[in-house]
Amino acid sequence: MNAHLYLWLIPLLPFAGFxxxxxxxxxxxxxxxxxxxxxAPLAAFGVVLNAALGVFGIIPVTIISLxxxxxxxxxxxxxxxxxxxxxxxxxxxxLVMLLVVTGVGFLIHVYSVGYMGDDKGYARYFSYLxxxxxxxxxxxxxxxxxxxxIGWEGVGLASYLLIGFWFQKKSAAxxxxxxxxxxxxxxxxxxxxxxxxxxxxxxxxxxxIATKLGQDPGWNGGVxxxxxxxxxxxxxxxxxxxxxxxxxxxxMEGPTPVxxxxxxxxxxxxxxxxxxxxxxxxxxxxFALSVVAIIGAATAIFAATIALxxxxxxxxxxxxxxxxxxxxxxxxxxxxxxxxxxHLMTHAFFKALLFMAAGSVIHxxxxxxxxxxxxxxxxxxxxxxxxxxxxxxxxxxxxxxAGFFSKDAILYVAFLQGTNGKILWFVGLLTALLTSFYMFxxxxxxxxxxxxxxxxxxxxxxxxxxxxxxxxxxxSVCGGWIGMERFGNFLAPSVGVLPTEAxxxxxxxxxxxxxxxxxxxxxxxxxxxxRRKPARPAQYAAALPxxxxxxxxxxxxxxxxxxxxxxxxxxxxxxVLEWVVDFVILGGAAWLLGGIATFTGAILQxxxxxxxxxxxxxxxxxxxxxxxxxxxxxxxxxxxxxxxHLGMAGH
Amino acid sequence: xxxLFAQEVPLSWYLLLSAALFSLGVVGFLIKRNLITVFxxxxxxxxxxxxxxxxxxxxxxxxKGQIFVFFVMMVAAAEAAVGLAIIIAVFRARATLAVxxxxxxxx
Numbered sequence: 001m002n003a004h005l006y007l008w009l010i011p012l013l014p015f016a017g018f019x020x021x022x023x024x025x026x027x028x029x030x031x032x033x034x035x036x037x038x039x040a041p042l043a044a045f046g047v048v049l050n051a052a053l054g055v056f057g058i059i060p061v062t063i064i065s066l067x068x069x070x071x072x073x074x075x076x077x078x079x080x081x082x083x084x085x086x087x088x089x090x091x092x093x094x095l096v097m098l099l100v101v102t103g104v105g106f107l108i109h110v111y112s113v114g115y116m117g118d119d120k121g122y123a124r125y126f127s128y129l130x131x132x133x134x135x136x137x138x139x140x141x142x143x144x145x146x147x148x149x150i151g152w153e154g155v156g157l158a159s160y161l162l163i164g165f166w167f168q169k170k171s172a173a174x175x176x177x178x179x180x181x182x183x184x185x186x187x188x189x190x191x192x193x194x195x196x197x198x199x200x201x202x203x204x205x206x207x208x209i210a211t212k213l214g215q216d217p218g219w220n221g222g223v224x225x226x227x228x229x230x231x232x233x234x235x236x237x238x239x240x241x242x243x244x245x246x247x248x249x250x251x252m253e254g255p256t257p258v259x260x261x262x263x264x265x266x267x268x269x270x271x272x273x274x275x276x277x278x279x280x281x282x283x284x285x286x287f288a289l290s291v292v293a294i295i296g297a298a299t300a301i302f303a304a305t306i307a308l309x310x311x312x313x314x315x316x317x318x319x320x321x322x323x324x325x326x327x328x329x330x331x332x333x334x335x336x337x338x339x340x341x342x343h344l345m346t347h348a349f350f351k352a353l354l355f356m357a358a359g360s361v362i363h364x365x366x367x368x369x370x371x372x373x374x375x376x377x378x379x380x381x382x383x384x385x386x387x388x389x390x391x392x393x394x395x396x397x398x399x400x401x402a403g404f405f406s407k408d409a410i411l412y413v414a415f416l417q418g419t420n421g422k423i424l425w426f427v428g429l430l431t432a433l434l435t436s437f438y439m440f441x442x443x444x445x446x447x448x449x450x451x452x453x454x455x456x457x458x459x460x461x462x463x464x465x466x467x468x469x470x471x472x473x474x475x476s477v478c479g480g481w482i483g484m485e486r487f488g489n490f491l492a493p494s495v496g497v498l499p500t501e502a503x504x505x506x507x508x509x510x511x512x513x514x515x516x517x518x519x520x521x522x523x524x525x526x527x528x529x530x531r532r533k534p535a536r537p538a539q540y541a542a543a544l545p546x547x548x549x550x551x552x553x554x555x556x557x558x559x560x561x562x563x564x565x566x567x568x569x570x571x572x573x574x575x576v577l578e579w580v581v582d583f584v585i586l587g588g589a590a591w592l593l594g595g596i597a598t599f600t601g602a603i604l605q606x607x608x609x610x611x612x613x614x615x616x617x618x619x620x621x622x623x624x625x626x627x628x629x630x631x632x633x634x635x636x637x638x639x640x641x642x643x644x645h646l647g648m649a650g651h
Numbered sequence: 652x653x654x655l656f657a658q659e660v661p662l663s664w665y666l667l668l669s670a671a672l673f674s675l676g677v678v679g680f681l682i683k684r685n686l687i688t689v690f691x692x693x694x695x696x697x698x699x700x701x702x703x704x705x706x707x708x709x710x711x712x713x714x715k716g717q718i719f720v721f722f723v724m725m726v727a728a729a730e731a732a733v734g735l736a737i738i739i740a741v742f743r744a745r746a747t748l749a750v751x752x753x754x755x756x757x758x
Contacts, residue, residue, distance in 0.1 A: 609754070610754040610755065611751055611754050612689075612750045612751070612753060612754075613681065613682075613750050613751060616680055616681055616689075617681055620677055620680070620681060
């Protein structure tokens, strides 16, 4: 018998924190705000951990067989044939995801205490952060697509609120709007996908869809492809993939811990999670799978090239995030869902760490984000330096850091998928080279050499910030040691086994060595350009002005979208607002009402001539009419007329 | 009784006279331009009505008709007093009594 897991507590605890700090936060003392804000995710993490210990059999009393479902006893939607319940599901997939979300989430909450300590909106910040955790855990726990959609939209809302947290700054407010609007496009795809699910399967519950797909081998391509592509559109919006990635770099306007939590570790991976959750649909549509793989690979290399030349430390990391998410989709696209989730997990560790270390740097040197003004921070910020080094090694894919295992698993599975798979593998490998290069570029520019802003006196961050850095650094080092095979076997009941039938141990080891060599090459190039010959980058940029400009301006995609989508849409909206709505509808209605009144008035005005004799004439005419009415025996007249009429009809 | 009056004047003659007086009043009321003439036309209409009242009173030997005539004459007198006062006020203000030029209420 299954023990009670109290899954509903996982989202509800952060929600309580949100309500408390959101409503009363201004009036509560700061220590209480902090306590509430930290206890909520910690307690949620405790609940998850309790479940995890049960699942792994560490607490034998509460051995749990997965999947474990908790459904709200009250029905939620009963409309015709459609029945949707508010249900949470704990399986291997959501358990891993929950551990990451609440665990990393809690660490970032702790970090935020130090980072946001002096901000006026302290309570507001933590209430939003707790709200985000609420929606994110709903998204992860969702047992059907509609509950997932609630979380999906909710994290979008929290992301919007937190990107625009410093809404007095116009760029921050604009970035929030951009993120929200671009995500709408993706959400549109998700919604259409759900409608199609209801129309074709009559259910939104993931397990039921899987069952129905399994029963009938006829489900292949066709409508399944359309559904999968619609869901993928949703995923590209949320997870910042081509062509909807444009909001993520701008989202860096938010506070850095937010970038770490929402725009690196958790929310942006929701798209990957959703594809893994609905993987049966993708498995039945090879076309949709290859679309996912191509989008992932294209995004990975595309974003990596942009990251090469960015000078804002957070923007480099933002493009790096897009690129790494591309890896995850590449993994999904070759049906290596567990590898994608593995990379999601390790990425959550090292990317959150990278952002938080970057935040520590920014915090230390007084809000400066420009890499060109940093340098030489190695001695001043030792903890930040060493933790960031671990993260850089992890993301570059060096053995035995976390990123090595997960990235390698994705590339290995891609390599096994025939000729096209080899192309994907090569693109991934090239991306790994670029990744290693731009990460070490960032590392050199920030920590090595001499300070380029000698007037600044950096100071190491408080312990509330250093503690999470150290923990995440340990995870970035050790997070991959669980190994792809064990991790894949654990996830197999949820997302299927890795398609590695064609592979063997030797090939895997060779590919791993190649990947590490490529990463090493990236490091060496960065070392040459940014340590040994620091004048070279500028020379290269001058030698290739077109290429450099193209990258520095991010391929002009923002400008392209501005010209092709935003401008016509804005023009059309203005036309609708100013011409159709304002002039035709509102103006027309006012004009019509006024016109009717004027017209009637003009007619009735003749009556009220002010001329005494016309009044007199009307009076006389009225009297005459009354007389006529009273004196003429109308009944007789009518009867006579009828008789005549009938008489004529008789002839 | 002399033979000249031996034959009574028939009822219809009175009524025709009454109707003629009333109609003249109406026509004058409608077509005359001078306010005083219009006013006099109203008196003419009242008197036309009075005539038919007394005619019927005589015919039916009912005194009610004559009482009504007194009422009408009294109202007419009051009306004449007020009406003439208004006419004088109008004349003072506008220096004219032409009905179609007293049109301040027109838009």
